[in-house]
Amino acid sequence: MQGRICLVTGATSGIGKATAMALARLGAAVILVCRDAARGREVARDIRAATRSQAIDVLVADLSLQSEVRRLAADFARQHGRLDVLINNAGAMFPQRAESAEGIEMTLAVNHLAPFLLTNLLLDQLRAAGHGRVVNVNSDEHEKGRVDFDDLQMRRGYPRRGIGMRAYGNAKLANLLTTYELARRLRDSGVTANAVHPGYVATNILPFDKASGPVRMLKPFWHAARYVILSSEQGAATPVYLAASPDVGNLSGLYFQNRAPIASSAASRDPELQRRMWDISEQLTAG
Numbered sequence: 001m002q003g004r005i006c007l008v009t010g011a012t013s014g015i016g017k018a019t020a021m022a023l024a025r026l027g028a029a030v031i032l033v034c035r036d037a038a039r040g041r042e043v044a045r046d047i048r049a050a051t052r053s054q055a056i057d058v059l060v061a062d063l064s065l066q067s068e069v070r071r072l073a074a075d076f077a078r079q080h081g082r083l084d085v086l087i088n089n090a091g092a093m094f095p096q097r098a099e100s101a102e103g104i105e106m107t108l109a110v111n112h113l114a115p116f117l118l119t120n121l122l123l124d125q126l127r128a129a130g131h132g133r134v135v136n137v138n139s140d141e142h143e144k145g146r147v148d149f150d151d152l153q154m155r156r157g158y159p160r161r162g163i164g165m166r167a168y169g170n171a172k173l174a175n176l177l178t179t180y181e182l183a184r185r186l187r188d189s190g191v192t193a194n195a196v197h198p199g200y201v202a203t204n205i206l207p208f209d210k211a212s213g214p215v216r217m218l219k220p221f222w223h224a225a226r227y228v229i230l231s232s233e234q235g236a237a238t239p240v241y242l243a244a245s246p247d248v249g250n251l252s253g254l255y256f257q258n259r260a261p262i263a264s265s266a267a268s269r270d271p272e273l274q275r276r277m278w279d280i281s282e283q284l285t286a287g
């Protein structure tokens, strides 16, 4: 990865931090996208110290806001003429329905519309790399996702209890549908787009602290489970493989787990749904 430029979102924690660390070890120049500048600087320091690489930079953006996604893309484009790898890793769950300051439901904003918009804004730089790769960190929760084009932002039926899993599954399905559509649109461009389920990884992704109702009682089990499920480093293995391995340089429009393509849900593979999700995502990010 020497000389390659990689942008990793959600690099302050979990899979994103481990991915950035691994790519730096492989010699890539890594740009960490973080919403908190101080934490970003701290992670950059950790990665420089662990890898002895000086090619670690930080860009700051709250990805729930499209205005910040646009500023992020502009900041990147000012500094770099090309992008070899874009890893859309940042993700979040919201136990209570909330909207961003721009009026977009938060789960959809962070898990789907942010990577959708960021990728589209950076396509020129990915094309300029000649062999650009887009890696979308998805989830097997997409299998439980549903598409309701009349209520994509779940104004109706957002569960009052729980940790926001239903909205998360829906947003991950939207992300996967548009990953496939992107791969189709980029056919013959040299740029690839793939998605990955990282496995069950001990990170900060489950917001038990903000949940209400009986689901809070699961918190101790999650803490216990953290010792037996994957580490962040193990969770980063497939994203890093998709970013770096020559074996997958020409593969696009696939969903990976454990470094191998697997079948995603039937709904995610429906071309009509993919096209419609693309169109509505364009409308929702039109600015």
Ligand SMILES: NC(=O)c1ccc[n+]([C@@H]2O[C@H](COP(=O)([O-])OP(=O)(O)OC[C@H]3O[C@@H](n4cnc5c(N)ncnc54)[C@H](OP(=O)(O)O)[C@@H]3O)[C@@H](O)[C@H]2O)c1
Pocket: 009, 010, 011, 012, 013, 014, 015, 016, 033, 034, 035, 036, 061, 062, 063, 064, 065, 088, 089, 090, 091, 092, 110, 137, 138, 139, 140, 197, 198, 199, 200, 201, 202, 203, 204, 205, 206
């Ligand atoms: N862990 C699992 O078992 C699992 C399973 C399937 C899929 N995934 C996916 O893996 C990806 C990484 O998650 P993780 O498990 O590593 O969770 P994590 O430890 O919670 O990390 C999530 C990252 O996303 C960032 N982020 C969240 N909201 C953001 C926003 N509005 N703007 C900018 N950055 C934001 C977080 O920043 P802060 O540090 O500032 O909060 C953090 O760096 C996610 O896409 C998740 O859906 C995880």
